[in-house]
Amino acid sequence: MSLGLAVTLIACGGEPEAADPSSAPSAATVVTAIKGANGTSATAGGYEIGDVRLPAKAGEPGTVSFTITKDGEPVGDYIEEQTKDLHLYVVRDDLEVFRHLHPSQGDAGAWSGEVTLPAGGTYRVVVEFAAKTPDGKGEQAMLGASAAVAGPTEVEVPGSDDGTVVAALEETPKPGKDQEVGVLVSDPAGKPVxxxxxxxxxxxxxxxxRETGEVIHLHPLGGPENGPDGTRLGIHVKPPKAGDYVFFVQVRVDGMIHTLRLPVTV
Structure with a gap:
Protein backbone atom coordinates (compact mmCIF):
# COMPACT_ATOMS: atom_id res chain seq x y z
CA MET A 1 0.00 0.00 0.00
CA SER A 2 1.25 3.51 -0.75
CA LEU A 3 0.70 6.09 1.96
CA GLY A 4 0.01 9.63 0.84
CA LEU A 5 0.01 12.80 2.90
CA ALA A 6 -2.44 15.69 2.84
CA VAL A 7 -1.25 19.18 1.96
CA THR A 8 -1.51 20.73 5.44
CA LEU A 9 1.71 20.40 7.45
CA ILE A 10 0.68 19.31 10.94
CA ALA A 11 2.86 17.20 13.21
CA CYS A 12 3.60 16.59 16.85
CA GLY A 13 5.50 14.36 19.19
CA GLY A 14 6.07 13.24 22.76
CA GLU A 15 9.20 15.08 23.83
CA PRO A 16 9.05 17.70 26.65
CA GLU A 17 8.23 21.24 25.61
CA ALA A 18 7.36 24.62 26.99
CA ALA A 19 3.68 25.32 27.52
CA ASP A 20 1.83 26.37 24.37
CA PRO A 21 4.82 27.31 22.18
CA SER A 22 4.39 29.24 18.97
CA SER A 23 4.61 26.78 16.11
CA ALA A 24 3.69 28.62 12.92
CA PRO A 25 6.12 30.35 10.58
CA SER A 26 6.20 34.15 10.80
CA ALA A 27 3.49 35.99 8.93
CA ALA A 28 6.13 37.26 6.49
CA THR A 29 7.10 33.75 5.40
CA VAL A 30 5.42 32.57 2.22
CA VAL A 31 5.40 28.79 1.91
CA THR A 32 4.17 27.16 -1.31
CA ALA A 33 3.12 23.52 -1.42
CA ILE A 34 4.91 21.56 -4.13
CA LYS A 35 2.37 20.08 -6.53
CA GLY A 36 2.33 16.31 -6.33
CA ALA A 37 4.41 16.19 -3.13
CA ASN A 38 1.74 14.23 -1.24
CA GLY A 39 3.91 11.50 0.27
CA THR A 40 3.05 8.85 -2.29
CA SER A 41 6.30 9.33 -4.20
CA ALA A 42 9.96 9.62 -3.29
CA THR A 43 10.33 12.57 -5.67
CA ALA A 44 8.36 15.74 -6.39
CA GLY A 45 9.27 19.22 -7.57
CA GLY A 46 12.95 18.34 -7.72
CA TYR A 47 12.96 17.12 -4.11
CA GLU A 48 13.85 13.52 -3.30
CA ILE A 49 14.02 11.30 -0.25
CA GLY A 50 16.79 8.75 -0.65
CA ASP A 51 19.00 6.26 1.19
CA VAL A 52 16.04 5.23 3.36
CA ARG A 53 16.97 2.76 6.08
CA LEU A 54 15.07 1.24 8.98
CA PRO A 55 16.33 -1.05 11.73
CA ALA A 56 17.30 -4.41 10.23
CA LYS A 57 15.33 -6.37 12.79
CA ALA A 58 12.07 -5.82 14.63
CA GLY A 59 11.95 -5.62 18.42
CA GLU A 60 15.38 -4.05 18.83
CA PRO A 61 16.36 -0.37 19.07
CA GLY A 62 17.78 0.87 15.81
CA THR A 63 18.15 3.81 13.49
CA VAL A 64 15.90 5.30 10.85
CA SER A 65 17.84 7.41 8.38
CA PHE A 66 17.39 9.12 5.02
CA THR A 67 18.58 12.03 2.91
CA ILE A 68 16.68 14.98 1.44
CA THR A 69 17.95 16.56 -1.77
CA LYS A 70 16.71 18.99 -4.39
CA ASP A 71 18.01 18.64 -7.92
CA GLY A 72 20.68 16.36 -6.51
CA GLU A 73 21.94 18.84 -3.89
CA PRO A 74 21.45 18.35 -0.12
CA VAL A 75 18.67 20.39 1.47
CA GLY A 76 19.97 21.85 4.73
CA ASP A 77 17.90 24.99 5.36
CA TYR A 78 14.35 24.57 6.64
CA ILE A 79 11.50 26.66 7.97
CA GLU A 80 10.39 25.52 11.40
CA GLU A 81 6.89 24.10 11.58
CA GLN A 82 5.40 23.29 14.98
CA THR A 83 8.81 23.70 16.66
CA LYS A 84 10.53 21.21 14.29
CA ASP A 85 12.34 21.47 10.97
CA LEU A 86 11.11 18.07 9.78
CA HIS A 87 8.45 15.57 10.82
CA LEU A 88 8.65 11.83 10.18
CA TYR A 89 6.06 9.05 10.08
CA VAL A 90 6.92 5.35 9.99
CA VAL A 91 3.73 3.36 9.29
CA ARG A 92 3.35 -0.32 8.48
CA ASP A 93 1.30 -0.92 5.36
CA ASP A 94 -1.55 -2.58 7.29
CA LEU A 95 -1.82 0.47 9.61
CA GLU A 96 -1.20 -1.68 12.67
CA VAL A 97 2.09 0.03 13.58
CA PHE A 98 2.41 3.82 13.71
CA ARG A 99 5.38 5.92 14.79
CA HIS A 100 5.54 9.72 14.76
CA LEU A 101 9.15 10.89 15.11
CA HIS A 102 11.33 13.97 14.97
CA PRO A 103 14.82 13.03 13.74
CA SER A 104 17.95 15.18 13.83
CA GLN A 105 19.91 16.57 10.91
CA GLY A 106 23.61 15.79 10.80
CA ASP A 107 25.30 16.81 7.56
CA ALA A 108 23.13 18.99 5.34
CA GLY A 109 20.22 16.93 4.10
CA ALA A 110 21.13 13.82 6.13
CA TRP A 111 18.65 12.85 8.85
CA SER A 112 18.56 10.12 11.46
CA GLY A 113 16.73 9.12 14.60
CA GLU A 114 16.19 6.23 16.94
CA VAL A 115 13.19 3.91 16.61
CA THR A 116 12.10 0.49 17.80
CA LEU A 117 9.59 -1.24 15.56
CA PRO A 118 7.63 -4.00 17.30
CA ALA A 119 7.13 -6.26 14.29
CA GLY A 120 8.47 -7.02 10.84
CA GLY A 121 6.84 -6.05 7.58
CA THR A 122 6.84 -3.37 4.90
CA TYR A 123 6.83 0.17 6.23
CA ARG A 124 6.28 3.54 4.62
CA VAL A 125 8.72 6.29 5.67
CA VAL A 126 7.04 9.66 5.09
CA VAL A 127 8.69 13.03 5.68
CA GLU A 128 7.14 16.47 5.67
CA PHE A 129 9.05 19.73 5.71
CA ALA A 130 9.21 23.28 4.41
CA ALA A 131 12.54 24.00 2.72
CA LYS A 132 13.82 27.57 2.60
CA THR A 133 14.36 28.92 -0.93
CA PRO A 134 17.06 31.42 -1.97
CA ASP A 135 14.50 34.23 -2.07
CA GLY A 136 13.69 33.73 1.61
CA LYS A 137 10.40 31.99 0.94
CA GLY A 138 9.67 28.31 1.36
CA GLU A 139 8.53 25.20 -0.45
CA GLN A 140 6.53 22.58 1.39
CA ALA A 141 7.16 18.99 0.37
CA MET A 142 5.94 15.60 1.52
CA LEU A 143 7.85 12.57 0.31
CA GLY A 144 7.60 8.86 1.03
CA ALA A 145 9.50 5.65 0.39
CA SER A 146 9.13 2.04 1.53
CA ALA A 147 11.52 -0.16 3.47
CA ALA A 148 11.29 -3.67 4.87
CA VAL A 149 12.00 -4.81 8.42
CA ALA A 150 12.78 -8.46 9.21
CA GLY A 151 11.05 -10.36 11.96
CA PRO A 152 7.69 -11.86 12.93
CA THR A 153 4.77 -9.78 11.70
CA GLU A 154 2.42 -10.48 14.61
CA VAL A 155 1.86 -7.39 16.74
CA GLU A 156 -0.39 -6.27 19.55
CA VAL A 157 -2.55 -3.66 17.84
CA PRO A 158 -3.25 -0.60 20.02
CA GLY A 159 -6.85 0.40 20.61
CA SER A 160 -8.84 3.47 21.58
CA ASP A 161 -8.31 2.72 25.30
CA ASP A 162 -4.78 2.29 26.66
CA GLY A 163 -5.88 1.80 30.25
CA THR A 164 -5.27 5.43 31.18
CA VAL A 165 -6.82 7.45 28.36
CA VAL A 166 -9.80 6.68 26.11
CA ALA A 167 -10.53 8.48 22.80
CA ALA A 168 -13.65 8.45 20.63
CA LEU A 169 -15.25 10.47 17.84
CA GLU A 170 -18.57 12.13 18.66
CA GLU A 171 -19.85 11.33 15.19
CA THR A 172 -18.70 9.76 11.94
CA PRO A 173 -17.28 12.28 9.44
CA LYS A 174 -18.99 12.66 6.08
CA PRO A 175 -16.93 12.15 2.90
CA GLY A 176 -15.96 15.17 0.82
CA LYS A 177 -17.35 17.69 3.30
CA ASP A 178 -15.56 20.29 5.42
CA GLN A 179 -16.85 19.73 8.93
CA GLU A 180 -16.10 19.93 12.62
CA VAL A 181 -16.11 16.64 14.49
CA GLY A 182 -15.63 16.35 18.22
CA VAL A 183 -12.94 14.13 19.69
CA LEU A 184 -13.76 13.02 23.23
CA VAL A 185 -10.84 12.22 25.50
CA SER A 186 -11.48 10.79 28.95
CA ASP A 187 -10.21 8.49 31.64
CA PRO A 188 -11.56 4.91 31.67
CA ALA A 189 -14.45 6.07 33.90
CA GLY A 190 -15.53 8.66 31.33
CA LYS A 191 -14.27 11.64 33.33
CA PRO A 192 -12.45 14.66 31.83
CA VAL A 193 -8.66 14.56 31.68
CA ARG A 210 -7.09 1.82 4.04
CA GLU A 211 -8.13 1.78 0.38
CA THR A 212 -5.97 4.57 -1.05
CA GLY A 213 -3.31 5.15 1.58
CA GLU A 214 -4.15 8.86 1.63
CA VAL A 215 -3.36 10.60 4.88
CA ILE A 216 -5.40 13.39 6.44
CA HIS A 217 -3.83 15.57 9.12
CA LEU A 218 -6.11 17.46 11.46
CA HIS A 219 -5.81 19.68 14.47
CA PRO A 220 -8.12 21.21 17.08
CA LEU A 221 -10.37 24.19 16.51
CA GLY A 222 -9.86 25.99 19.79
CA GLY A 223 -9.14 24.61 23.23
CA PRO A 224 -10.49 21.71 25.24
CA GLU A 225 -13.90 21.80 26.91
CA ASN A 226 -14.76 19.54 29.85
CA GLY A 227 -18.20 17.94 29.86
CA PRO A 228 -20.14 14.96 31.20
CA ASP A 229 -18.57 12.57 28.67
CA GLY A 230 -14.98 13.74 29.07
CA THR A 231 -12.85 16.44 27.48
CA ARG A 232 -13.96 17.56 24.02
CA LEU A 233 -11.79 18.93 21.23
CA GLY A 234 -13.35 20.09 17.97
CA ILE A 235 -11.29 19.16 14.92
CA HIS A 236 -11.59 20.15 11.28
CA VAL A 237 -11.85 17.14 8.98
CA LYS A 238 -12.63 16.49 5.33
CA PRO A 239 -12.29 12.83 4.34
CA PRO A 240 -11.65 12.79 0.58
CA LYS A 241 -14.01 9.89 -0.07
CA ALA A 242 -16.06 7.19 1.61
CA GLY A 243 -14.20 4.19 2.91
CA ASP A 244 -12.33 2.72 5.85
CA TYR A 245 -9.87 4.87 7.77
CA VAL A 246 -7.74 4.54 10.86
CA PHE A 247 -7.55 7.65 13.05
CA PHE A 248 -4.53 8.00 15.34
CA VAL A 249 -5.28 10.46 18.16
CA GLN A 250 -2.24 11.74 20.05
CA VAL A 251 -2.68 13.73 23.28
CA ARG A 252 -0.60 14.74 26.26
CA VAL A 253 -2.34 13.86 29.53
CA ASP A 254 -0.65 14.63 32.85
CA GLY A 255 2.67 15.07 31.06
CA MET A 256 2.60 11.82 29.07
CA ILE A 257 1.91 11.31 25.37
CA HIS A 258 -0.83 8.78 24.56
CA THR A 259 -1.52 7.45 21.06
CA LEU A 260 -5.00 5.96 20.55
CA ARG A 261 -6.05 4.07 17.41
CA LEU A 262 -9.62 4.43 16.12
CA PRO A 263 -10.81 2.51 13.01
CA VAL A 264 -13.61 4.50 11.33
CA THR A 265 -15.82 3.76 8.32
CA VAL A 266 -16.75 7.02 6.57
Missing amino acids: NLGTYLGTYAHVTAFS
Missing part, protein backbone atom coordinates in the same frame (compact mmCIF):
# COMPACT_ATOMS: atom_id res chain seq x y z
CA ASN A 194 -5.93 17.15 32.14
CA LEU A 195 -4.90 17.87 28.54
CA GLY A 196 -1.56 19.58 28.00
CA THR A 197 -0.05 20.87 24.78
CA TYR A 198 2.77 19.46 22.73
CA LEU A 199 4.29 21.11 19.70
CA GLY A 200 1.77 23.90 20.19
CA THR A 201 -1.49 21.95 19.96
CA TYR A 202 -3.84 20.15 22.35
CA ALA A 203 -4.02 17.08 20.13
CA HIS A 204 -2.83 15.67 16.86
CA VAL A 205 -5.08 13.48 14.75
CA THR A 206 -3.84 11.61 11.69
CA ALA A 207 -6.27 9.62 9.54
CA PHE A 208 -5.06 6.98 7.05
CA SER A 209 -7.28 5.60 4.29
